[in-house]
Amino acid sequence: MTDGAEKVRLKQRADNKGWKKWGPYLAERQWGTVREDYSSNGDAWNFFTHDMARSRAYRWGEDGIGGISDNKGHICLAFAFWNHKDGILKERLFGLTNPESNHGEDVKELYYYVDSTPTHSYMKMLYKYPQQAFPYSKLLDENRRRNRTQPEYELMDTGIFDKDEYFDIEMEYAKADENDILIKLTAHNRSSKAAPLTMLPTIWFRNTWIWGYENYSVRPMLTGYSKSLIEVNHKILGKYKLYVEDADSLLFCENETNYERLYGSPNFSPYPKDGINDYVVSNGKKQTVNPNHIGTKAAAKYTRKIAAGGSFTLRLRFSNYSNHEPFADFEDVFAQRIKEADEFYDDLQKSVLDAELRRVQRQAYAGMLWSKQFYYYNVNEWLNGDPAMPKPAPERKFGRNRTWRHMYTANILSMPDKWEYPWFAAWDLAFHCVPLARLDPDFAKRQLAVVLREYYMHPNGQIPAYEWTFSDVNPPVHAWATWKVYEIDKEMNGGVGDIGFLERVFHKLLLNFTWWVNIKDEQGNNIFGGGFLGMDNIGVFDRSAQLPLGGHLEQADGTGWMAMYTLNMLRIACEISLERRAYQDMASKFFEHFLHIAGAMKSLGREEISLWDEDDQFYYDLLHIPNGPSMLLKLRSMVGLIPLFAVEVIDPDMLEKLPDFKRRVEWVLTNRPDLASLISRWYEPGKGETRLLSIIRGHRMKMILKRMFDESEFLSDFGVRSLSKYYETNPYEFRVGNEVLRVAYTPAESTGAMFGGNSNWRGPVWFPMNFLIVDSLLKFHQYYGDDFEIEYPTNSGQMVTIREAALSVAGRLIRIFVPDETTGLRPYQRQYDKFNTDPNFRNHLQFFEYFNGNDGSGLGASHQTGWTGLIAELIDYSYTLQRARVKEDVS
Structure with a gap:
């Protein structure tokens, strides 16, 4: 059988060039990150806020909605919208900071990663944009009012979707070639009334020219011609053209800070970063866009009144060569790439027979691929400050990450969540690589190798944890992930393993292992x-x-x-x-x-x-x-x-x-x-x-399994809990002087402030740990075989093999995402009927950070496909185990 087109593309290059040069590498939140924090006290959330983001130039990255960039984040394309009710353009996803919300930082938007191929030859994302004024203040005020024992107040709770007054906005990309990208946006009006929508596909340069570095002193340039073409000229990437079809106008400004708005001081340019925002929202009354059609940020403006139940589609083409008929083959290329994407997944999912599980798995894979991000952070430069900027406060030299001056990251990395955690986390990344290995083994191997490189790993052998504190210690799971990725790659490569990869990683892991032995x-x-x-x-x-x-x-x-x-x-x-x-x-x-x-x-x-x-x-x-x-x-x-x-x-x-x-x-x-x-x-x-x-040993293993499989302790209907349910009525107490520290079983969000109160390991189900449980049980079964039986669940009187217990745990986890046969509800989204009954919602899935230990509902970061993406591998496990069992029964 010959390889399909997507597999051929994957084999052409194993790095982020060629067909992978352009992808969904744009963050969904750059404000509020450590990288953008130049405060003296490390208060990242308040130093650079959402309100500042439209007006202030970023130093280390960019953000946008449904966007793409090159593999070094120099040129960015994304979408902005205006419903003619909001006071600002919807240029970036809105959410609350850690101090603003009762359970830590939380994005307050509805969006879904629908599809993607590993080379991003085809991608699709969906954003749901309300037609009434976005409830910024309502979300902020209500979440501030609530305490930690109350649930988070979400966008759906505001009632803004109750009358279906919203747009479903589909953003799609199809590559005609490595540097030739077709872009389509379709806005569906789900309301019973016609409604206006302004759509602004936007292109801009990451600001590299104002910081005072000679190698970036040449300012790039965007130049507009009529209403149909934007020329792109960048010193490093060269020349590109953005072809625009049937736009109302082209708008230009500079990706530079609006000092006047933020600080009351003069601007370098009369057309700052928020110039397009001000021009559109004021209906052209403010002269904040450049009439000469030049700048470092530009947008094509489309304003349409979309009929009730109707839709509007706009098309663009971004290419590094001239094309006199840029839209002649547009639909044909899109159709071909969608066909190739279907062929790729038909082959990858050929053993998964259930249509619903195929849907879950494919959207999990889409989330894994959309969650790639260009991550840039030179700690030494960040601590010292930039030549053309005011010197940072001296306290910074004694603050966060000061012992990691060697660290210089500028890579495409898999993010836990591109809004809530738009920075790599070492142990998250290890788990990400398991499902990624099914999609793109080379990318998974590179992810594991890069965090062990000399410009990441500390000279003492420690692996950096995450940007808030690189010196924190994550579990040492990289060797496990290395072996899993090796096994998957070997399986997919006809039994031939990449020993060179193992050897390369092994040497670096030796350094890390020695650090653990010496320090911990x-x-x-x-x-x-x-x-x-x-x-x-x-x-x-x-x-x-x-x-x-x-x-x-x-x-x-x-x-x-x-x-x-x-x-x-x-x-x-x-x-x-x-x-x-x-x-x-x-x-x-x-x-x-x-x-x-x-x-x-x-x-x-x-x-x-x-x-x-x-x-x-x-x-x-x-x-x-x-x-x-x-x-x-x-x-x-x-x-x-x-x-x-x-x-x-x-x-x-x-x-x-x-x-x-x-x-x-x-x-x-x-x-x-x-x-x-x-x-x-x-x-x-x-x-x-x-x-x-x-x-x-056998006895201790049985005793631990007895606890773990006890439904009154660890085993829930949706996997293994992180804390025994016993403590629901019998909290654990520890006395420190006159103070009593208490731990109770808490199945949902944390009720305490430890670690910011934004995650909870006192009851919920977490996919990475459950995956390791299933993986370990299968190893025990490999040795003991079917003759060794355990009671599962505990006190049920039912004796099963260890493999059957592992299969059941996997099934409980899978159940979180599958509609219940009786109610039709997907347990993870049980909070809202609309998510389960509305045809425009029910088949679009989110992959949460962790899950309620009692009812399986989704909690924490709503797009942490990263390690919850392990659901894709569990579905494969489940089918593989079932086939093996049937084969053994037959024989």
Whole structure:
């Protein structure tokens, strides 16, 4: 079978050039980010606000609605709208800052990523724009009024969609060639009345010329001709043309700050960044656009009164060559690219038989691809300030990210959410790469490699966490993700693995592993801390801050993650050793390191103390208090489930192919029986003569699974909760002097202020952790086979194989997005009937950050397709497991 056109394009280049040079790399929020914060106190949200964004030039990026840019963000195209009621153009998505909302930052718009191919040869996004005045003040005032025990006040709650007085605006792109992009916007009036709409497809340059750097001193130029052409001239990218069909007019201004509006000082230009906004909203009364049709920002203006139930389509073409009939082949190219996109996904989804699951999976993939962003941040320049700008306050040199001056990022990265989290997060990114590997293995591999490069990773070996605090510690999941991406790529490449990729990443992971050992094993006893480790408020107190009683924590999750890390590195080293035999020494090193961590988790080298509590049959964090007793923090949370992740199955054929490694393993197990006894059934062959490496023995595994699969504790109808439901009626309490710290099961948004109160690990279901649970269970089944059964759910009397339990957990997660057979509701959007019953809403999906532990409703960031995009891989898992089970039953 020959490859389809999209697969051929993917194979042409493995970087962000060629067919990938242009894509959805424009952020959805640049204001309120650390990069744009030049305050003395690090108050990013208030230093650069949404109200300032239309008037102030950005330093490190750009933002827009449904936009694209080149791979370095020099030239940007996006859309702006005006409903003839708002006081400002809708140039960027609106949302509340962390201090403004009762549950942290939150976008207050309705938009959906509908489709995209990996090379962005075809893309589609949908934005729902109200016809009445957008309720900016109402959203702000009501959310400020609410407290943390109340739900967020959303755009749908304002009633602005109740009468269907809105436009569905579809933004589509189709590439005729690498640098020839066809652009289509279709506005549908969903109202029963005709309504006016002004549409402004906008092109502009990222401002690189005012900061005082000689290599960017040449100002780029946009030049308009009649109402049909904008010439684009950029020193680095060269010349392009934006062809415009049937526009009312072309409007030009400069992408430069309106100092007069913001600071009461003179402007450099009479046509500043918000010139088009002021001109349109004042109906041409303000002379804030350049009559000479030149500038660094331009828009084609279309004002139409769209009939009730009617629509209007505008077309543009952005190209680096001249075309006397730019729209002659327009519809043919669009039709061809849509056909190719369908062919690509038909092949990718050929094993997924259910039409509804195919819809969920394809939109999840669309979200993964639309969430790419050009991320630019030179920390040294940011701290020092720019030559042509006022010197930053001296306090900045002692503030945020001051120890990361080496860091210089200018890459296309997968974002957690391009509005709420428009910056890379290290452990999020690792999970993103798993579904991305199905779409574009080369891109997934590059994502994992880039954060380990010398201009990201700290010289001491730490991986940067996220821009708010690069020095925070995320769970070490990159080795796991590297192996998963390798396996998927190998599967899709006919069984041929990319050993070069493994070897390249392995060397950098060695540096990071050493950092963990040197820094996070505080007592040198193979028990690890790390702080909050990405799970924000899961503990009774902030585990990253000074502990309330002093002392230090030895963490079940930190140690479990490191045990998992050693096994991931062991597996990678074994794979590389099949071609490069010297790596057997590294396999031996990680085997022995795993044994030492396993021993430490049992007794910490002191028989009277262990992270495992025999009474509760569960793992807990251990708090060491200065001049006081050590105590287990007996809070049953995801922290105690993480040791499950430290599991690996070694095939005997591999051992035979690695004689040096095999010999060392046998020597250690013979001469260190104290360590050998800790390893689950190394000597006993399992299914297919495999060998199991796991911290958790059969009994402990059964006890943890008993808790995890108990519906009165961790297991919900929609996956595994992050905290036991037991604490709903029996809150956990910890006394610090006269103060009692309390943790209760909270299935939805956080009710406390820890970590800004904008995420919650005290009850909700999180996809990344659930995915690791499913992945780990499948490894256990690989060893134990069908003869080993567990009760699932706990107390049900139903005995199943571990694989069947994994399949059920995956099914519960998938259920979040699928209409219920009885009610027709998709659980994640159960809050609003309109989302489930209105034909213009019900099949457009959002992928939330986390989900209510009781009813599965979506919470947190509404477009965090990043790690919730794992739903796409779970759907594949589900079908693969079912096929395997049927095949075994038949045989």
